[in-house]
Amino acid sequence: MNKKSLALLSSLLVCGTVFTGCSSSKPEAVTTGNGTSPTASAITKPVELYFYHNAGITEEQFQEQFGKVINEKLPNVTVKFVPKDKSVSLAEMMTSGTTKVDIFIDSIGQIGLKGSLIDIGLNQDLSDLIKKHNIDLNRFEPSTLDAIKVMGGLYGLPISNSAYVLMYNKDVFDKFGVAYPKDGMTWEEISDISRKLTRSDGGTQYVGYSTSINHYLRLNPLSLANVDAKTKTASLNTDTWKKLIQESLLNPMSADGYKQVATDLSKQWYKIPYTDEFAKNRNVGMFTFMYGDYAWTKEMNWDVVSLPVFKDKPKQGSQAYPTYMFVTSTSEHKDEAMEVAKLFISDEFQTQFSKAGGITVLKNDAIKQVFGQETQMKDKNIKNAVFYNTAAPAAPKTRYDTYVEDAVKAQISSLLKGETDLNTALRTAEETVNKKIESENK
Structure with missing residues (x-):
């Protein structure tokens, strides 16, 4: 071949x-x-x-x-x-x-x-x-x-x-004199870095962190099932869901600059900065996404590290994909x-x-060792980023999973703008999903 x-x-x-x-x-x-x-x-x-x-x-x-x-x-x-x-x-x-x-x-x-x-x-x-x-x-x-x-x-x-990894724009870090992220960082550390990078400069609003909410929820490192396969219901207003959303979504996006960004992007399907903002507009410092040799990174001064982890689950990354x-x-x-x-x-x-x-x-470790040798990414930190963490336990998938992803994503703008609280947002998302499943099954 x-x-x-x-x-x-x-x-x-x-x-x-x-x-x-x-x-x-x-x-x-x-x-x-x-x-x-x-x-x-x-x-x-x-x-x-x-x-x-x-x-x-x-x-x-x-x-x-x-x-x-x-x-x-x-x-x-x-x-x-x-x-x-x-x-x-x-x-x-x-x-x-x-x-x-x-x-x-x-x-x-x-x-x-x-x-x-x-x-x-x-x-x-x-x-x-x-x-x-x-x-x-x-x-x-x-x-x-x-x-x-x-x-x-x-x-x-x-x-x-x-696997899910964290890409970062070196130019944004250099611009604001912030040290680059490293493999094995916690969400708390990433949140701190994100706050340092979230600032307005020269008429441009920079933000420190963003992600693809759909992908992240689908592969979430706490192994939460979007929908219970047996009961065909979502149960989102729980302590573990709150932990996932608060610590790895809201905390990294808590600086004031996100309120304006959330307002500007509220009508976009992705609600928060996505691939264009990271790689085209280049006003996002860090972006977690599925690993890949993406065309939209080719002209960027970027590198990659492992997905951040929860303090109580060190070295546990995303679920396998x-x-x-x-x-x-x-x-x-x-x-x-x-x-x-x-x-x-x-x-x-x-x-x-x-x-x-x-x-x-x-x-096979020998196969892992040659990873990326024949790509344009061979000088990046891709091998460590991909293999540093172990995969989180697998959560079952259902035909309704995208309902949860979309319902949670719909609440993000209001959460970032302070228009709702996490309990209300998750309760609303849960009700939306379960009504949609019930209606479909009728």
């Missing part, structure tokens, strides 16, 4: 994927699952496999990122790409009888949502297939498996991972689909993927 393909693949997979199947012809070659990549003899008869990527990438992107690897290693597999049609739901596509999907690719952040694999019943536990194919689960970072197990079963194999290959319950070629999945969990692929800036799903 060439460097261009790997770079494209890593840039896609840092934010999320899945597979499922049932085989009419068993592979005649036995592979060990100990990290070696399947050979061409693993599938001896021609077979067509249908792939669906829930991120909505193009066929050209899919072939560049996945198809080339499969064609090179498993020439008997003909890759069939199923495009995502936004005008028709996946459930409608599948029930029409005209669409096949053997391998479904998706991130943990999307897999529980409406219209995804589990929601429409294409999932199946792969435990028996994993045993049959001698796949050693001890090779994986446990958090990447736990994230899908809490959804009810081992429905997919992780092929990439991501794996992308999976799922073999669907309806696939007629489950064994062949498993051989394809094994390509992407092999030491060979994961090593090259790591070099290209992708976060490996394996515990």
